[in-house]
Amino acid sequence: MYFGLYGKLVAKPGEADRVIEILNRNLDALSEVGCLLYVINQQADALETIWVTEVWLSSEHHEASLQLPEVRAAINEAMPLLTGEFDQVRLSTMGGLGLVV
């Protein structure tokens, strides 16, 4: 069993592409610290609404990643581009198709 997260963030009008570019920047670093899946999506009926699908070895691996300098820099850079509306669904990930462990 793994730790999963659906993380919702909302870009200010016109800023979704820049936010997505920032989210895409540190994928190798995340992979090195226990991230199995980090898929970036736009909500189909509201393209400023971005959902990140995450799966981690554990919630502790996820927490630790938030202290990486490159992750903190990305958060600081993205924050002014966001409305401040956040939501998340915390998950126990059981497996399935396409999850490469």
Add this chain to the structure above:
Amino acid sequence: MYFGLYGKLVAKPGEADRVIEILNRNLDALSEVGCLLYVINQQADALETIWVTEVWLSSEHHEASLQLPEVRAAINEAMPLLTGEFDQVRLSTMGGLGLVV
């Protein structure tokens, strides 16, 4: 860009494990018809609530999969185990880490 879906279904009390077993049954068939990701999760604070993270080549591939005999059989078998509460978030999947195309 791909078609993504967060699909929520809620198991009747005590039935989550059986529902998850059914959802896990046809992964090879889904892969053959354009499914890239089909990850099964339980909501961390409500284990009867199951979220399926799906990514497909297109929404048409997803629609077509619902007509597969084995998928229809699985839906029919799972339905009596569910409360009838469903929800979904439809997504444009942009890419990221761990999505094997």
